[in-house]
Amino acid sequence: MAQLGFFLLPAAVAAVLIFGLARRVPLFSSFTAGAKDGLRACAAVLPPLVGLVTAVRMLQASGALDLFSTAAAPLAGALGFPVEAAPLALLRPISGSGSTAWLNEIFRQCGPDSFAGRVASVVMGSTETTFYAVAVYYGAVGVKKTGATLPAALAADLSGYVFSVLAVRLQFGA
Amino acid sequence: MLNYIWAALMLLSILCAALTGRMEALSGAILSGAADAVTLAVSMAGMLCLWTGLLHIAEEGGVTAALSRALSPVTRRLFPGLPPQSPALRAVCSNLTANVLGLGNAATPLGIAAMRELQKVSATPYEADRRMVFFVVLNTASVQLLPTMTGALRAQWGSRSPFDIVPAVWLASAGSLAVGLFTAWLLERRR
Structure with missing residues (x-):
């Protein structure tokens, strides 16, 4: 399994390059044009990150996070969810930058290859900013009655957290 | 909020x-x-620019059309009653493709376009119907193939193998998407 991790990125790069060659895409100029978009996206996330990383770091330094963890420990424990990643589960459906800031904090405290670090990584990779997506898509077409959307999306998120723990245990046996 | x-x-x-x-x-x-x-x-x-750059090559080569075709058996089953060549199903496919590749910035405008098309063919344009619900639930679940940003951040903090979590990500994504779609189907059927 660990071997697969080393193959994925080179395989993706090779697939894109071979596909581009076959379709006669001007590879390098196309690449730089796309990379410019990436830079713009990065500049766009910097202001929210400054606000949210600072807030997360403050919460940690003030001891408020320890209090929260103590309070959340029984519920997180019952689900087998690492306590350090519990705030991430709360923030994930609401704010993309906020959950990135928290992921960063978990890596800083526990390391990316710890159990909490791995579960947090899988949660980030397998869920989305639910409330943002619902607001943007229904807002754009002026639909106010969203029917089963929110319950279904939140059920997906919640089960995603449980599946993340199970998948990490299954793959890494921790 | x-x-x-x-x-x-x-x-x-x-x-x-x-x-x-x-x-x-x-x-x-x-x-x-x-x-x-x-x-x-x-x-x-760095990782973000590298990835958007590579994906731009794939896009110019027409990967969106190719992937949309590959995904069409799935989308046709999720959105029954939409003809294969209809603008609504095509918009849904492009949005789904952008999500699979992790093109967050492209996925949103494509998704809004898809919602407009779904609204046009809906019997209740100002109330979510089953297709709209399915579509938005698909967009609130992550179907991204390679979690590049998470991988980049893991590498930054010294992970031994930043992408070793990918199999677990696929497993958790598939599970949570199945629960989301099943819940939507169940609740919409009862209405």
Whole structure:
């Protein structure tokens, strides 16, 4: 399994390059044009990150996070969810930058290859900013009655957290 | 909503630090937190640019059309009653493709276009119908093939194999998407 991790990125790069060659895409100029978009996206996330990383770091330094963890420990424990990643589960459906800031904090405290670090990584990779997506898509077409959307999306998120723990245990046996 | 959460996080921290006598640590956190955010954004910038650059090559080569075709057996089953060549199904496919590749910035406008098309063919244009619900639930679940930003951040913090979590990500994504779609199907059927 660990071997697969080393193959994925080179395989993706090779697939894109071979596909581009076959379709006669001007590879390098196309690449730089796309990379410019990436830079713009990065500049766009910097202001929210400054606000949210600072807030997360403050919460940690003030001891408020320890209090929260103590309070959340029984519920997180019952689900087998690492306590350090519990705030991430709360923030994930609401704010993309906020959950990135928290992921960063978990890596800083526990390391990316710890159990909490791995579960947090899988949660980030397998869920989305639910409330943002619902607001943007229904807002754009002026639909106010969203029917089963929110319950279904939140059920997906919640089960995603449980599946993340199970998948990490299954793959890494921790 | 974020307004209140953000303010609450900071005010709660200040209150908690004042009560437990950790004001010095808190001051340090404010100063270093702001600088850390810049480090975080810069450390993700390289991977983000590399990935958007590679995906731009794939897009110019027509990967969207190819992937849309590959995904059409799935989309046709999820959105029955839409003809294969209809603008609605085509818009849904392009949005799904952008999500699979992790093109977040492209996925949103494509998704809005898809919602407009779904609205046109809906019997209740100002109330979510089954297709709209399925479509939005698909967009609130993550179907991204390679979690590049998470991988980049893991590498930044010294992970031995930043992408070794990918099989677990696929497993958890598939499970949560199945639960989301099944819940939507169940609730919509009862209406």
